[in-house]
Every structure is written in structure tokens, then in C-alpha cells.
Amino acid sequence: ADVDSGNLGANGVVGGGIGIATGAALTCKMKKSGKIVICFFGDGAANQGIFHSSLNMASIWDLPIIYLCENNVYGMSTSVKEAFNIEKISDRKCAYGIEGLTIDGNNLVEVFNTVSHFTGECRAGRGPVLIESLTYRWRGHSKSDAQVYRTREEIRQWVERGPIERYKKILIGGEILTEKEDKDLENEVAVQLDKATKFAVESPFPEPSEVEDDVYA
Structure with missing residues (x-):
């Protein structure tokens, strides 16, 4: 929050x-x-x-x-x-x-x-x-979800309709974004994610005194 x-x-x-x-x-x-x-x-x-x-x-x-x-x-x-x-x-x-x-x-x-x-x-x-x-x-809903309730074909069909790839095609087709700019953005985001992951892994655990911080009810 x-x-x-x-x-x-x-x-x-x-x-x-x-x-x-x-x-x-x-x-x-x-x-x-x-x-x-x-x-x-x-x-x-x-x-x-x-x-x-x-x-x-x-x-x-x-x-x-x-x-x-x-x-x-x-x-x-x-x-x-x-x-x-x-x-x-x-x-x-x-x-x-x-x-x-x-x-x-x-x-x-x-x-x-x-x-x-x-x-x-x-x-x-x-x-x-x-x-x-x-x-x-x-x-899956969680890591333990075996996903026996749906098929791989169903998943594949929906992945092909993913919003990011669809919008990328619109931007490139409309000459708003180039292939190079798209690749540069992907690399930039990957670097940001790596930094965020490193920060989280290396950060110390919160102090017990902070247990009620950001609690509103």
C-alpha cells in the first residue's frame, strides 16, 4: 500500500x-x-x-x-x-x-x-x-499447481495473444518504435530487474520494532 x-x-x-x-x-x-x-x-x-x-x-x-x-x-x-x-x-x-x-x-x-x-x-x-x-x-496459480485442468495448447494460444507483443507490433508497424529501440528497452528493464533483485537479496531483514509500520487496521 x-x-x-x-x-x-x-x-x-x-x-x-x-x-x-x-x-x-x-x-x-x-x-x-x-x-x-x-x-x-x-x-x-x-x-x-x-x-x-x-x-x-x-x-x-x-x-x-x-x-x-x-x-x-x-x-x-x-x-x-x-x-x-x-x-x-x-x-x-x-x-x-x-x-x-x-x-x-x-x-x-x-x-x-x-x-x-x-x-x-x-x-x-x-x-x-x-x-x-x-x-x-x-x-499456475502457485508453484505447486500441476495445471492438470488445462492443456498446453490452450496456454500456447493465449500466450500468442499476449498484450506486450501485440502492442509492440502496433508501435513498430506505426513507426513509433524501432526494433533497436525495443531491444534497448528490454535490456534496460533486465538491468533494472537485476539491480532490484540484488538489492532485495542483500538487504537486511527488518527490525522487530517495524512490525506495525504501514498497518492501518
């Missing part, structure tokens, strides 16, 4: 951030700050009770919040086809009388344009909104 920059962090409870974000949106409205909230959660969290109660509250109070559901096809090992009896999670907008739609979460331009549009809508008092962003989790 980094409260000063508006990042309220995450927690280990599935869907736990939805209620926190809704409360933050209520704060924004009551203080008339002009700020909005974007709440990220996965498809698994969309079946938690806090999802429904929060969207209902946000709807009746017209809260300035974008609920962005990252549907990556599996909640741990459970397919969305087994967990939902609707084609699109965004269809749940109807139950709460709010705006909602499903987008290609691997299309950077579509994600940017959609979120930018509804950011303006929320600032104008026409929130909340539910956005379902279709994407995919390439790796």
Missing part, C-alpha cells in the same frame, strides 16, 4: 479489496474531492458476497468507482464456465442498474480508451461501472 499516492494495497482475502474500494469511493463523494476509485479483482472474487453488496451500494449512492474484473479464465483451478451461469461477468450490471461491458484485456489500446472514457463518466457523477477485462494467467 502507498496511501499518499492513492494505492490502498491488497490483502489475502478473495474480494477483500472490493469493500475497501467502495468505502474509498464513498469518501471521495462525501468530500467532493473530484477523485475516483478503480478496483481490480479477479473472476473468482466476482462470486463473493462482498462483490454483490458493494456494487449494490455503489449503485444506489452513485459512487465514483470503476470495478475492473480481470477475468483470467480460472479461479485457481476452477473454470469460469463451471463457476458462472452467464456468458459475461459484466452482464451482472443489469442487477444493479449500472453501466458495464466486456473488453479484450490483452488489447492495451482498448483497455486504455475504455478506462479513460469511464474515468470521465465517474468524475461527471455517472458512476459506478463494471468492466470485465478478458485475459489469461499463463502460469
